[in-house]
Amino acid sequence: MQAWQVHQNGEPSEVMRLEDVPRPVPGDGQVLLKVRASNINFPDALLCRGQYQVRPPLPFTPGVEICGETEDGRRVIANPALPYGGFAEYTIADAAAVLPAPEALDDAEAAALHIGYQTGWFGLHRRAGLEAGETLLVHAAAGGVGSAAVQLGKAAGATVIGVVGGAEKADVARELGCDVVIDRRAEDVIGAVKEATGGRGADVIYDPVGGEAYAQSAKVVAFEGRIVIVGFASGAIPSPALNHALVKNYSIMGLHWGLYNTKNPKLILHCHERLTELAARGAIKPLVSEHVPFGGAAAAVQRVADGVTTGRVAVIPGLTEGGAA
Structure with missing residues (x-):
């Protein structure tokens, strides 16, 4: 499969490389996910720079938030288990932390619902x-x-x-x-x-x-x-x-949202249920400003790092430069 890999720390546009790598193998309590959309977050830039609070071993794949598909066909949102991040065709995630993707949102919107909206709600x-x-x-x-x-x-x-x-x-x-x-x-x-x-x-x-x-x-x-x-x-x-x-x-x-995953994970599910309800009645709808082809991920992460984007930028595996999936 193809995945973006970081072999040394630096600016995303300089250190992210698109490579052929083996498909990750889930460990105990993990699931394999086919990536449908991967949302770019500022922490992805910090990961590339080696400035994030979590520092995965090199090489690693950035991408901390996805909408994916389980092997039995369920559409879900998840935070990939680093070093197997979401800027890849396949990733893995902890099974207990996988959440159902809201039906009211498309793949890119669903991917963008997780970190930013959970952080906002908390x-x-x-x-x-x-x-x-x-x-x-x-x-x-x-x-x-x-x-x-x-x-x-x-x-x-x-x-x-x-x-x-x-x-x-x-x-x-x-x-x-x-x-x-x-x-x-x-x-x-x-x-x-x-x-x-x-x-x-x-x-x-x-x-x-x-x-x-x-x-x-x-x-x-x-x-x-x-x-x-x-x-x-x-x-x-x-x-x-x-x-x-x-x-x-x-x-x-x-506010360190990630702590709730370990300190009180039931609140994560409660929050997701509230967000799903708000999305279903149209009260919230993630602003996805760009749908980026897989090959454009590094440049897109750099734009987010530089603060020149609005809303969320989503990387879509299978999307061509012309915009067709």
């Missing part, structure tokens, strides 16, 4: 306790993680403010349903948020960016607000001023 509901009528601020609102949080926030009855970088991404955020869109390249984020909230600030802030975005968050979080730390796509990890959190009376919450 961040907004389990950690921050978002309530109807509250104001939610989402950084990188047009990206894969941010777009999921926007849709989940709207489904929960929140007023959603989306912060984006550029006019094109601002258009995407509006289409996603943001009530207010702020282009950080053209506007003063702090002033715009205060104006939009009458000076009160945002009740919940969803931050997958870090760096300057976090500094802005601390200045616009409301009384008893909650800042949810999801990641550091900017590459800069901030050092919060805890005296500021005390004086303004707000909470800083970390």
